[in-house]
Amino acid sequence: MPTSVRLPPETEKRLDRLAASTGRTKAFYVRELIVSGLDRLEWEYSVAQNAHDIRAGRRRTIPSDEVRRTLGLEG
Structure with missing residues (x-):
């Protein structure tokens, strides 16, 4: 799904540098960031x-004393 994202100029520059230095597209890194960031946000x-x-x-x-008792961790 095509999506448009407005980035702050410094973020855009960082993305440009990363893409240029690795030979990947900016879209590749935007997708990677969304996928990994979505996991974290969820x-x-x-x-x-x-x-x-x-x-x-x-x-x-469950109170911790009940957990310890259930798991046999008392004493």
Whole structure:
């Protein structure tokens, strides 16, 4: 899907330098950044949503002493 992105001039220059020094296209690096950045963003937002759900009482947590007892890590 064609997409247009407006970049700050310094970011554009950095992307130009990277593409020129590696022989890859700027589009290649933009795709790479989106794919890897999307993984990170999805993880970060899921962590934030889980924390929100815990605070709102919609998600059950397990006390650490119960975890230690269940795993036989007491003592």
